[in-house]
Amino acid sequence: MAAAADSSPTASRRSEPNHGLRIFLIWLVVAVVADYLIWAVWGPHLPPGDMASAANGQQFDIKVMSVMAAPVVAFVLIYFGYALVVWRQREGDEEDGPALHGHTRIQATWITATSVIVLFLFAFGTYELTTAQGAGAGSGEGPSPIWKPNGVKPLQVQVIGQQWRFTYRYPQFGGFETTALMLPKGQWVEFHVTSLDVIHSFWAYQLGVKADANPGVDNVAFTKPTQTGQVTVRCAELCGLWHGAMFNYGHVVSPAAFASWAKSTQTQLVSVTKILPPYATTYDPTVIPNINKAMAKSGITGANGYYYPPQDPEQP
Amino acid sequence: MAIEIQPGQTHEPGGGAPAAASRPARPWWRRPAIHTAVAGAVVGYVLGHLLGNFLGSGYQQLALSDSSDLPIVLGYVFAILGWLVGLGVFNDLARQVTGRPAMESNGHVETGGVAQYFRYSLDHKVVGIQYLVGMLIYFCTAGLFAMAIRTELLSPVHHVFSSSAYVEIVGEHGTMMMMLMTSVILGPFGNYLVPLMIGSKRVAFPRIEALSFWLTPAAFLILLSGLLLGGFPFGWTGYAPLSIQSTYGADSYAIAFGLMGLSMIMAGFNLIVTIVCYRAPGMRWSRLPMFVWSMLATSFLMVLAAPVLVGGMYMLITDRTVQTAFFTDTLGGSSYLYQNLFWFFGHPEVYILALPGFGIVSEIIPVFCRKPLFGYKVAAAGMMGVTLLSFFVWQHHLFDSGINPDMRPLFMLTTELISIPTGFIYLVAMGTFWKAKIRLTVPMLFALGMYFNFLIGGISGVFLSDVPADTTEHGSFFVMAHFHYTIMGGLIFALMAGIYYWLPKMMGVKLNERLGKVQFWTMFVFFNATFLPLFAVGMGGQPRRVFEYARNLQTLNDWVSIAAFGLGCSILIFVINFVYSTVIARVREVGNPWRSRGLEWQVSSPPPPGNFAQVPVVLSGPYEYGDPHAEPVADLAPPPGVLAASVGATQSTRAEA
Numbered sequence: 006m007a008a009a010a011d012s013s014p015t016a017s018r019r020s021e022p023n024h025g026l027r028i029f030l031i032w033l034v035v036a037v038v039a040d041y042l043i044w045a046v047w048g049p050h051l052p053p054g055d056m057a058s059a060a061n062g063q064q065f066d067i068k069v070m071s072v073m074a075a076p077v078v079a080f081v082l083i084y085f086g087y088a089l090v091v092w093r094q095r096e097g098d099e100e101d102g103p104a105l106h107g108h109t110r111i112q113a114t115w116i117t118a119t120s121v122i123v124l125f126l127f128a129f130g131t132y133e134l135t136t137a138q139g140a141g142a143g144s145g146e147g148p149s150p151i152w153k154p155n156g157v158k159p160l161q162v163q164v165i166g167q168q169w170r171f172t173y174r175y176p177q178f179g180g181f182e183t184t185a186l187m188l189p190k191g192q193w194v195e196f197h198v199t200s201l202d203v204i205h206s207f208w209a210y211q212l213g214v215k216a217d218a219n220p221g222v223d224n225v226a227f228t229k230p231t232q233t234g235q236v237t238v239r240c241a242e243l244c245g246l247w248h249g250a251m252f253n254y255g256h257v258v259s260p261a262a263f264a265s266w267a268k269s270t271q272t273q274l275v276s277v278t279k280i281l282p283p284y285a286t287t288y289d290p291t292v293i294p295n296i297n298k299a300m301a302k303s304g305i306t307g308a309n310g311y312y313y314p315p316q317d318p319e320q321p
Numbered sequence: 322m323a324i325e326i327q328p329g330q331t332h333e334p335g336g337g338a339p340a341a342a343s344r345p346a347r348p349w350w351r352r353p354a355i356h357t358a359v360a361g362a363v364v365g366y367v368l369g370h371l372l373g374n375f376l377g378s379g380y381q382q383l384a385l386s387d388s389s390d391l392p393i394v395l396g397y398v399f400a401i402l403g404w405l406v407g408l409g410v411f412n413d414l415a416r417q418v419t420g421r422p423a424m425e426s427n428g429h430v431e432t433g434g435v436a437q438y439f440r441y442s443l444d445h446k447v448v449g450i451q452y453l454v455g456m457l458i459y460f461c462t463a464g465l466f467a468m469a470i471r472t473e474l475l476s477p478v479h480h481v482f483s484s485s486a487y488v489e490i491v492g493e494h495g496t497m498m499m500m501l502m503t504s505v506i507l508g509p510f511g512n513y514l515v516p517l518m519i520g521s522k523r524v525a526f527p528r529i530e531a532l533s534f535w536l537t538p539a540a541f542l543i544l545l546s547g548l549l550l551g552g553f554p555f556g557w558t559g560y561a562p563l564s565i566q567s568t569y570g571a572d573s574y575a576i577a578f579g580l581m582g583l584s585m586i587m588a589g590f591n592l593i594v595t596i597v598c599y600r601a602p603g604m605r606w607s608r609l610p611m612f613v614w615s616m617l618a619t620s621f622l623m624v625l626a627a628p629v630l631v632g633g634m635y636m637l638i639t640d641r642t643v644q645t646a647f648f649t650d651t652l653g654g655s656s657y658l659y660q661n662l663f664w665f666f667g668h669p670e671v672y673i674l675a676l677p678g679f680g681i682v683s684e685i686i687p688v689f690c691r692k693p694l695f696g697y698k699v700a701a702a703g704m705m706g707v708t709l710l711s712f713f714v715w716q717h718h719l720f721d722s723g724i725n726p727d728m729r730p731l732f733m734l735t736t737e738l739i740s741i742p743t744g745f746i747y748l749v750a751m752g753t754f755w756k757a758k759i760r761l762t763v764p765m766l767f768a769l770g771m772y773f774n775f776l777i778g779g780i781s782g783v784f785l786s787d788v789p790a791d792t793t794e795h796g797s798f799f800v801m802a803h804f805h806y807t808i809m810g811g812l813i814f815a816l817m818a819g820i821y822y823w824l825p826k827m828m829g830v831k832l833n834e835r836l837g838k839v840q841f842w843t844m845f846v847f848f849n850a851t852f853l854p855l856f857a858v859g860m861g862g863q864p865r866r867v868f869e870y871a872r873n874l875q876t877l878n879d880w881v882s883i884a885a886f887g888l889g890c891s892i893l894i895f896v897i898n899f900v901y902s903t904v905i906a907r908v909r910e911v912g913n914p915w916r917s918r919g920l921e922w923q924v925s926s927p928p929p930p931g932n933f934a935q936v937p938v939v940l941s942g943p944y945e946y947g948d949p950h951a952e953p954v955a956d957l958a959p960p961p962g963v964l965a966a967s968v969g970a971t972q973s974t975r976a977e978a
Binding site for chain 1 (some may be wrong): 484485487488491554555556558560562563566567650651656657690691692693695696697698699719720721722723724725726727729730733734737738740741744745747748751752754755756757758759760761769772773776777780783784786787788789790791792793795796797860861862864865866867868869871945946947948951
């Protein structure tokens with residue numbers, strides 16, 4: 006390195022305080038306090054909450070990253086703040102500062118430290134993503150996921166995005182289709198996300214699930230709801246005029262309540278399910294069997310296999 | 322060693338025949354300028370539209386489709402050609418092809434005055450000013466759209482705009498900012514200052530440089546004209562198949578963005594060759610100002626990334642017009658292809674937007690710290706490292722898309738690695754601040770603001786690189802806050818620093834300092850008040866580009882909207898200051914107000930035609946503050962023989978020839 010250690014500092018005046026030590030001590034106090042507050046006080050309330058395994062994992066990741074980030078931010082800000090207070094130009098002082106071109110050890114330390122932090126974050130993120138508990142961290146993993154929960158039979162729910170609504174199909178219950186997202190507590194859920202027209206993104210905020218809905222693609226994501234309650238579902242990918250209003254709500258209920266809901270809905274919708282396209286991982290909206298019957302039945306449920314017509318998209 | 326040889330004969334920028342013809346000057350309205358360009362564009366559009374109708378009617382596939390985009394697209398293409406013909410871009414080419422001498426009046430020798438800024442000028446200093454004013458107009462226009470977005474988001478349920486108007490506004494704001502602001506620093510400062518900083522009398526390719534500018538107003542107007550065609554409902558990313566499904570407005574998006582891609586390629590190409598081949602004797606790589614390094618890095622990104630964008634836009638246009646199916650999955654295409662193409666350009670583009678800012682602040686802080694830049698080689702290596710790595714991170718935009726899910730750890734790694742060279746910028750700054758004599762001038766304030774904002778932007782970017790954390794943050798206002806911190810907080814703050822620092826050089830007038838300080842503090846406070854809460858809004862579950870959001874987020878959104886209007890007012894203060902200082906007050910500033918060692922400050926302000934009377938010989942680096950033994954930065958009038966001796970035996974023979 007040409008930026009060789011500066012061996013002739015002009016700061017040889019004895020009265021000069023040890024700036025480095027001062028900055029370090031201020032930083033140490035601030036960093037410890039900030040990290041404690043983030044971990045213990047703020048951490049349990051960080052988004053996206055702990056209503057599902059994936060959400061919990063994301064919350065943990067965000068907490069760890071915050072704990073890593075706070076000292077870095079604090080260090081830079083304290084340093085700049087200190088510099089602005091202590092090393093301001095004094096009135097009438099027109100001299101230049103010391104001709105310090107570089108400092109090999111400091112540069113090497115900096116590079117090493119940032120590399121260590123970065124590599125740790127990479128290892129941590131990969132671990133969180135790929136373990137069975139992480140199971141892909143709730144993100145869309147494409148048609149054949151390799152990171153999934155071990156040895157369980159998850160509930161399959163298909164999410165069909167179309168302009169501008171989500172509908173859900175339950176293949177393990179005859180493949181009925183509904184606009185209501187119901188999930189049992191305590192069971193792994195395997196979302197199969199696809200789209201009929203443009204790219205949408207299925208974002209079940211409290212479940213910690215986000216998976217793009219691509220036309221012709223089966224995008225799989227896993228999560229395990231651990232609490233009952235309401236779930237907000239929003240489209241997280243700009244999909245046209247009414248993207249801004251493309252949301253609905255799902256519910257996590259007790260396993261017994263889910264079982265009875267699934268059974269009664271299946272029976273109630275049996276005639277509609279018959280004219281729907283048979284359950285598949287993807288659909289081609291240009292080829293719809295029974296389209297006339299499906300149109301005639303429209304209105305029985307919110308979903309009813311009625312593919313959104315292209316005319317008048319302004320007023321759906 | 323790359324040098325500019327003093328040619329034996331008059332060598333005007335752009336070359337041309339030795340004996341340029343001079344005709345009696347024609348009246349202004351008969352000389353090519355912006356008015357003839359507009360006329361050419363109008364004629365071209367009509368011709369193209371008619372041609373499109375004619376061609377389209379011959380093909381059953383096109384005639385049967387519910388709408389034919391061919392007339393619109395060909396109209397735009399011919400309008401661009403007409404615009405360039407009207408500007409006189411092809412005049413010299415036509416003369417050289419037909420064997421006539423090149424015309425002097427075609428901007429080679431400028432008559433001076435305001436009129437030259439409305440012509441196809443080959444003077445890099447004129448192009449720089451054209452870029453500066455143009456970019457400020459584009460920035461303010463796009464900023465007005467942002468004000469409209471924030472107005473709509475004041476309430477989650479009451480709407481100011483219809484859903485179609487809102488989505489058009491979002492698209493126009495995003496696209497205009499992201500496509501035109503790529504050149505916001507490289508255009509004005511890169512073109513104007515790089516030759517001055519490296520001791521050159523000219524840029525390598527003045528015609529390409531001028532063309533790169535004159536494509537930007539065309540792109541700007543075409544993008545805006547999309548509003549007349551119903552706008553485009555897909556933001557700045559233009560994801561297919563939504564962009565294929567959309568109405569005519571999407572054509573304006575694809576043509577404008579592709580055109581801006583061409584402009585980027587030309588601007589970058591010209592600067593790369595200029596920096597590599599036109600450095601003055603003694604301007605070694607180790608003496609290159611940091612701003613020039615950043616321009617070199619940015620230019621490489623532009624030249625290597627923008628072709629992918631142009632290709633992607635071309636495929637989009639053919640999908641929309643002649644019914645190809647690159648991006649239609651039922652016909653054998655893939656919507657993933659578009660996402661890949663777009664982000665393969667899109668992520669380097671993010672660094673096209675970031676690196677110039679790094680360059681400006683690294684250039685400014687040594688001057689106002691009165692210290693050498695700390696770790697010069699680290700700073701240059703950081704910029705080059707960012708440039709290289711930025712081509713290997715694009716799929717982090719697609720973590721949830723289901724594309725290559727098994728590759729996500731790799732892209733997580735590359736994305737996090739890029740924070741190492743980016744961090745060098747902070748190492749350099751902090752080392753430079755160590756025991757400095759800090760002067761809080763307006764440029765320095767903006768540079769400090771940039772460091773503060775970019776820190777938050779960069780750290781939030783690390784959150785986004787982590788796949789599990791990104792699952793919550795992706796596509797939400799968190800991302801939006803993140804990139805506004807890096808681009809608005811980084812690039813635009815650096816742009817302001819650059820304007821306050823270099824406008825005395827470029828225009829010979831000083832910007833009002835009091836207004837500058839008022840602008841900085843309002844801009845800094847309102848910027849952070851606007852975008853810091855948006856991290857929380859995004860984490861709270863608000864996706865981007867929505868007009869309806871959860872009621873519990875209304876307080877934060879209202880706060881953000883009000884702060885955003887304040888931010889708009891601070892930009893208004895800047896516009897007032899700019900116009901007042903450069904048009905009304907005009908306080909002359911001819912010397913070196915910042916006592917900078919930069920080579921660009923060693924000539925008068927504004928620099929004379931040809932920049933230097935003679936090619937200077939550079940004697941030392943630009944940041945040797947505090948070193949009493951440092952030589953002056955350059956010998957501006959080297960005695961005869963010095964030039965030849967300084968460039969070595971092989972080239973001295975050429976120099977004397």
